[in-house]
Amino acid sequence: MTRTTTTTRRALLAGAAAAALALTLTACGSDPMPGMDHGAAPSATGSPAGHDMPGMSHGPDGMAGMPGTGHGADGLAAEQGGYRLDGALAGSEYRFTVTGPDGKVLTDYQPEQTKEMHFYAIRSDLSGFQHLHPVRGADGAWTAPLAALQPGEWRMYASFVPGAGSGRGTGLVLSRTATVAGQAVAVPLPAAAASTTVDGYTVAVAGTPKAGAAGELTVTVSKDGKPVTDLQPYLETYAHLTAFHAGDQAFAHLHPEDPATAGAGGGPSLSFHAELPQAGDWRLFLQFQTGGTLHTAALTLNVAG
Structure with missing residues (x-):
């Protein structure tokens, strides 16, 4: 191979590498590191944060x-x-x-x-x-x-x-x-737990989701040690599950995998598609209805990285 040919080939390779790097930088943008605060505004009309989370x-x-x-x-x-x-x-x-x-x-x-x-x-x-x-x-x-x-x-x-x-x-x-306005007193985040009680109902959550990966959470509702099978439809399902990430308040809606059936009671076990983008503690809020009354159970779930 002549010296001229070698030089030309090196130039072409360098150009290709530069183009690839440019495409990579364009795709990545300037997203923050996982877990960083997204700059919440100090009032209801503050500036938007506008950052994407990793894995989106x-x-x-x-x-x-x-x-x-x-x-x-x-x-x-x-x-x-x-x-x-x-x-x-x-x-x-x-x-x-x-x-x-x-x-x-x-x-x-x-x-x-x-x-x-x-x-x-x-x-x-x-x-x-x-x-x-x-x-x-x-x-x-x-x-x-x-x-x-x-x-x-x-x-x-x-x-x-x-x-x-x-x-x-x-x-x-x-x-x-x-x-x-007023004197704000922080409420400590409850430790991660597999179950909690609300209005006499015990709500247990099973599953070990990993950050950024699709997984499943199973929620079981019981009362006085007996399975609950009379859950009533609420928002087209037998339970509504929302999660918030500790520290930055990132939001996630965990979707039920089975819709409610007209005329039939739900429970005791319900499955949810869980895909939480960040590791750490998430506060879960499960809402379910029995006898015309809406109950809200809350517990902390730790998500591994």
């Missing part, structure tokens, strides 16, 4: 989603895919709007688990969980009536599926923070 997939419309869930990112951003959440506390209510890519307030939604909007409020220490289905006015503004909020920083999440715009049919979770 991006659909053809460029909107990020947690694998297997269809929900936008980790719920810590106020804006994503052109959709923006704006809101503020007004006494015991949180009033908010969602603006679409066209700059107009969104008034067209697709129901998800029977509701156009799922609204969550949780304190920064993962206490005080509330899950509501707010009322939307004709102008597109939503009003979520909240139970009393303890002083401190809260995060408000709006989970919805746009019925119009470039994100039509894509599940999104957007959030903002709000501060409740």
